[in-house]
Amino acid sequence: xxxxxxxxxxxxxxxxxxxxxxxxxxxxxxxxxxxxxxxxxxxxxxxxxxxxxxxxxxxxxxxxxxxxxxxxxxxxxxxxxxxxxxxxxxxxxxxxxxxxx
Amino acid sequence: xxxxxxxxxxxxxxxxxxxxxxxxxxxxxxxxxxxxxxxxxxxxxxxxxxxxxxxxxxxxxxxxxxxxxxxxxxxxxxxxxxxxxxxxxxxxxxxxxxxxxxxxxxxxxxxxxxxxxxxxxxxxxxxxxxxxxxxxxxxxxxxxxxxxxxxxxxxxxxxxxxxxxxxxxxxxxxxxxxxxxxxxxxxxxxxxxxxxxxxxxxxxxxxxxxxxxxxxxxxxxxxxxxxxxxxxxxxxxxxxxxxxxxxxxxxxxxxxxxxxxxxxxxxxxxxxxxxxxxxxxxxxxxxxxxxxxxxxxxxxxxxxxxxxxxxxxxxxxxxxxxxxxxxxxxxxxxxxxxxxxxxxxxxxxxxxxxxxxxxxxxxxxxxxxxxxxxxxxxxxxxxxxxxxxxxxxxxxxxxxxxxxxxxxxxxxxxxxxxxxxxxxxxxxxxxxxxxxxxxxxxxxxxxxxxxxxxxxxxxxxxxxxxxxxxxxxxxxxxxxxxxxxxxxxxxxxxxxxxxxxxxxxxxxxxxxxxxxxxxxxxxxxxxxxxxxxxxxxxxxxxxxxxxxxxxxxxxxxxxxxxxxxxxxxxxxxxxxxxxxxxxxxxxxxxxxxxxxxxxxxxxxxxxxxxxxxxxxxxxxxxxxxxxxxxxxxxxxxxx
Amino acid sequence: xxxxxxxxxxxxxxxxxxxxxxxxxxxxxxxxxxxxxxxxxxxxxxxxxxxxxxxxxxxxxxxxxxxxxxxxxxxxxxxxxxxxxxxxxxxxxxxxxxxxxxxxxxxxxxxxxxxxxxxxxxxxxxxxxxxxxxxxxxxxxxxxxxxxxxxxxxxxxxxxxxxxxxxxxxxxxxxxxxxxxxxxxxxxxxxxxxxxxxxxxxxx
Numbered sequence: 001x002x003x004x005x006x007x008x009x010x011x012x013x014x015x016x017x018x019x020x021x022x023x024x025x026x027x028x029x030x031x032x033x034x035x036x037x038x039x040x041x042x043x044x045x046x047x048x049x050x051x052x053x054x055x056x057x058x059x060x061x062x063x064x065x066x067x068x069x070x071x072x073x074x075x076x077x078x079x080x081x082x083x084x085x086x087x088x089x090x091x092x093x094x095x096x097x098x099x100x101x
Numbered sequence: 102x103x104x105x106x107x108x109x110x111x112x113x114x115x116x117x118x119x120x121x122x123x124x125x126x127x128x129x130x131x132x133x134x135x136x137x138x139x140x141x142x143x144x145x146x147x148x149x150x151x152x153x154x155x156x157x158x159x160x161x162x163x164x165x166x167x168x169x170x171x172x173x174x175x176x177x178x179x180x181x182x183x184x185x186x187x188x189x190x191x192x193x194x195x196x197x198x199x200x201x202x203x204x205x206x207x208x209x210x211x212x213x214x215x216x217x218x219x220x221x222x223x224x225x226x227x228x229x230x231x232x233x234x235x236x237x238x239x240x241x242x243x244x245x246x247x248x249x250x251x252x253x254x255x256x257x258x259x260x261x262x263x264x265x266x267x268x269x270x271x272x273x274x275x276x277x278x279x280x281x282x283x284x285x286x287x288x289x290x291x292x293x294x295x296x297x298x299x300x301x302x303x304x305x306x307x308x309x310x311x312x313x314x315x316x317x318x319x320x321x322x323x324x325x326x327x328x329x330x331x332x333x334x335x336x337x338x339x340x341x342x343x344x345x346x347x348x349x350x351x352x353x354x355x356x357x358x359x360x361x362x363x364x365x366x367x368x369x370x371x372x373x374x375x376x377x378x379x380x381x382x383x384x385x386x387x388x389x390x391x392x393x394x395x396x397x398x399x400x401x402x403x404x405x406x407x408x409x410x411x412x413x414x415x416x417x418x419x420x421x422x423x424x425x426x427x428x429x430x431x432x433x434x435x436x437x438x439x440x441x442x443x444x445x446x447x448x449x450x451x452x453x454x455x456x457x458x459x460x461x462x463x464x465x466x467x468x469x470x471x472x473x474x475x476x477x478x479x480x481x482x483x484x485x486x487x488x489x490x491x492x493x494x495x496x497x498x499x500x501x502x503x504x505x506x507x508x509x510x511x512x513x514x515x516x517x518x519x520x521x522x523x524x525x526x527x528x529x530x531x532x533x534x535x536x537x538x539x540x541x542x543x544x545x546x547x548x549x550x551x552x553x554x555x556x557x558x559x560x561x562x563x564x565x566x567x568x569x570x571x572x573x574x575x576x577x578x579x580x581x582x583x584x585x586x587x588x589x590x591x592x593x594x595x596x597x598x599x600x601x602x603x604x605x606x607x608x609x610x611x612x613x614x615x616x617x618x619x620x621x622x623x624x625x626x627x628x629x630x631x632x633x634x635x636x637x638x639x640x641x642x643x644x645x646x647x648x649x650x651x652x653x654x655x656x657x658x659x660x661x662x663x664x665x666x667x668x669x670x671x672x673x674x675x676x677x678x679x680x681x682x683x684x685x686x687x688x689x690x691x692x693x694x695x696x697x698x699x700x701x702x703x704x705x706x707x708x709x710x711x712x713x714x715x716x717x718x719x720x721x722x723x724x725x726x727x728x729x730x731x732x733x734x735x736x737x738x739x740x
Numbered sequence: 741x742x743x744x745x746x747x748x749x750x751x752x753x754x755x756x757x758x759x760x761x762x763x764x765x766x767x768x769x770x771x772x773x774x775x776x777x778x779x780x781x782x783x784x785x786x787x788x789x790x791x792x793x794x795x796x797x798x799x800x801x802x803x804x805x806x807x808x809x810x811x812x813x814x815x816x817x818x819x820x821x822x823x824x825x826x827x828x829x830x831x832x833x834x835x836x837x838x839x840x841x842x843x844x845x846x847x848x849x850x851x852x853x854x855x856x857x858x859x860x861x862x863x864x865x866x867x868x869x870x871x872x873x874x875x876x877x878x879x880x881x882x883x884x885x886x887x888x889x890x891x892x893x894x895x896x897x898x899x900x901x902x903x904x905x906x907x908x909x910x911x912x913x914x915x916x917x918x919x920x921x922x923x924x925x926x927x928x929x930x931x932x933x934x935x936x937x938x939x940x941x942x943x944x
Contacts, residue, residue, distance in 0.1 A: 022761025055858030097715030
């Protein structure tokens with residue numbers, strides 16, 4: 001039995017779902033960001049797996065782009081966390097609801 | 102060369118963006134100078150590009166360049182094309198050149214207004230839109246420019262948004278133009294269905310192969326757009342109201358550039374109109390009716406800017422007659438000269454209004470000749486050019502249109518010829534009625550109280566307002582020499598290649614004959630105006646056209662077009678709305694615990710807004726469920 | 741050999757991902773993410789994507805994780821929050837959404853015939869091949885990412901380095917957190933009372 005594309009994609013789907021549940025259930029912005037990273041990584045795995053299947057570099061390029069975007073997102077997210085801390089705010093995403101309609 | 106055109110197009114946009122971004126970080130004075138510098142640079146680019154175009158051999162002059170393809174749907178592609186040829190060059194020069202002068206003029210005119218920066222940002226935005234309209238190489242891009250021009254016109258008419266009348270006028274202009282936009286868009290759709298392309302090249306090449314019904318339908322739809330933008334019958338009612346905007350706006354948009362876009366469109370699309378002779382005849386008919394009607398209405402108006410506005414409408418109607426007769430060059434030539442003398446008249450009127458602290462009613466003016474001699478002289482040149490007195494510019498171009506009618510020689514052309522001559526008489530009367538009421542006669546008490554003091558303190562105006570007027574005066578006097586019948590042929594030769602099917606060109610004899618007749622008629626008009634309005638003992642109430650009260654009433658109410666639209670569209674719409682509310686909404690939605698559909702909607706909105714709780718996690722949950730649902734739907738469909 | 745490595749790495753990846761989302765201490769979560777990253781890099785190596793795997797370790801583990809750890813250390817114990825008002829339906833819906841996504845993807849993946857993987861040459865997945873694609877076909881994306889990263893850097897500086905607001909005393913901080921806590925309590929009390937009123941049979 002050789003490990004084919006479906007295996008990788010399944011692992012990726014499971015990781016994605018775990019990250020998703022984390023984002024949906026955790027209230028700490030830090031954990032939310034970490035869960036988001038799990039989701040982004042799972043997508044990277046999918047991209048790389050398809051890249052191997054197709055035999056082109058395109059998927060890998062996309063994975064690298066995703067990493068770059070993830071880095072940017074983390075910078076902003078963590079910047080917000082730091083700013084919240086400095087303003088002595090409670091680190092709880094459910095408390096940040098002043099944008100409600 | 103195309104690089105220069107791109108630069109000319111990009112500069113005003115950059116100026117608008119810069120002004121918007123810098124905002125109050127820029128001193129108020131700086132905004133005007135920045136905007137004017139941008140315009141000067143754009144004009145320089147256009148001028149150099151035009152010279153480069155002129156050095157090319159004739160057959161290489163139409164240049165198309167695609168920056169990139171920005172819309173692709175199947176075989177349908179729209180590129181960001183520019184099309185640079187002789188006609189584009191003329192329009193570019195007019196828009197950037199006159200535009201530059203008006204920008205400089207605005208520096209003086211808008212001084213002290215709190216919102217100067219916003220004004221100049223809008224003005225630059227307008228120039229960008231207009232340039233996009235004229236350099237577009239694709240109908241879709243033209244439509245984009247067309248719409249943007251309408252938008253910036255809306256913004257500028259409503260610039261003084263604290264005035265309800267300005268807001269109303271802006272809205273009216275926008276709605277009227279929207280009707281035209283719809284017509285233009287439908288025309289473009291039709292052309293696309295028939296020809297499969299909207300690029301000029303394809304349309305021009307395919308126009309001849311269209312059957313005459315399709316060509317006529319497409320041409321008429323495009324004409325609807327042209328009528329609305331150029332304020333021609335029956336979509337003209339917005340133009341006089343548009344005078345609520347600042348005077349430089351009236352000069353730039355509602356005299357020199359935007360309202361001539363319709364003429365440009367017809368001249369640009371001449372291969373299509375050539376295939377649709379009925380559409381061309383329609384244009385002539387509308388033009389003749391329009392020039393007579395607008396000229397007659399201008400006789401009784403009392404607002405200085407509205408008189409000039411109706412005059413603009415009348416002159417554009419001449420241009421329509423010209424392009425409708427197939428003398429595209431004559432229409433564009435009149436567009437070109439008109440840009441000079443009409444901008445001049447508007448700017449002169451602006452100086453007068455400035456000196457009178459915003460007074461626009463000609464009955465409160467009078468006798469300003471002695472107080473403002475420079476303005477008087479410049480406006481006199483403009484007025485003579487407008488009437489078409491030899492050898493000022495307006496005469497050459499108007500007579501070119503009329504003599505083209507002689508050359509065509511069909512019954513309709515004869516009607517156009519006679520109509521045009523009657524129009525020349527009206528032009529003479531209303532123009533010099535304006536001049537006599539403003540500059541001659543005895544000063545009105547109001548003018549006497551205000552004007553001498555203002556002029557003593559500030560002179561006739563700041564030099565930033567006077568110099569553009571001087572330059573335009575020079576232009577209005579001499580640009581007609583580009584095309585002296587039998588002597589110079591610059592304009593005709595330059596524009597000849599834009600019409601593959603050829604253009605009507607009258608002979609020198611026809612032109613000189615027409616000039617003779619038209620100038621005599623114009624002088625007669627001036628004489629009538631003098632007879633009616635120069636006598637000192639006339640009370641202001643007598644400043645009427647004739648004795649018939651009915652005619653006066655009709656003309657003062659602009660031949661009831663506004664009332665017609667109110668009865669035909671506004672009232673039924675209001676009635677329908679009231680009916681729907683009373684007899685449909687209440688009974689149908691009445692059983693709900695709410696009062697009518699409006700409240701029902703509000704109730705539903707409030708109920709749904711509960712999920713809008715501001716908690717990021719619940720938003721994410723909705724997204725996740727949505728993704729899962731979408732996947733499920735895809736799976737079900739696939740299975 | 742490949743099979744063993746795959747299953748080992750996949751198992752580790754899933755376990756560490758679970759650790760990321762389930763641990764209350766963000767420090768542990770971050771360490772879980774580290775394990776997750778390394779396992780994923782292993783999987784990518786199995787897929788002949790050496791360069792991406794290396795970038796994964798270097799960029800994520802080397803840069804992003806360090807940033808995370810710094811911030812977690814900066815925030816300190818305030819990064820942890822106790823059990824709050826997580827409602828049961830939220831948990832149910834979240835798990836349902838997650839399970840739906842997994843089952844659907846797995847279903848599709850295992851019922852689709854992807855065919856054999858294409859054959860690849862030695863250069864595949866190396867820095868040469870990826871770099872080639874990056875600066876030719878994907879130049880715009882490349883530039884776009886660099887612009888976004890730059891903007892993010894600026895945003896980070898502005899967010900993090902703004903003038904420090906007036907520092908609250910410990911009492912005030914506690915009071916603030918107490919307020920939040922009290923709000924939560926009040927909300928749950930209201931919910932409980934609403935539920936009781938809905939069942940009038942229940943005696944007080």
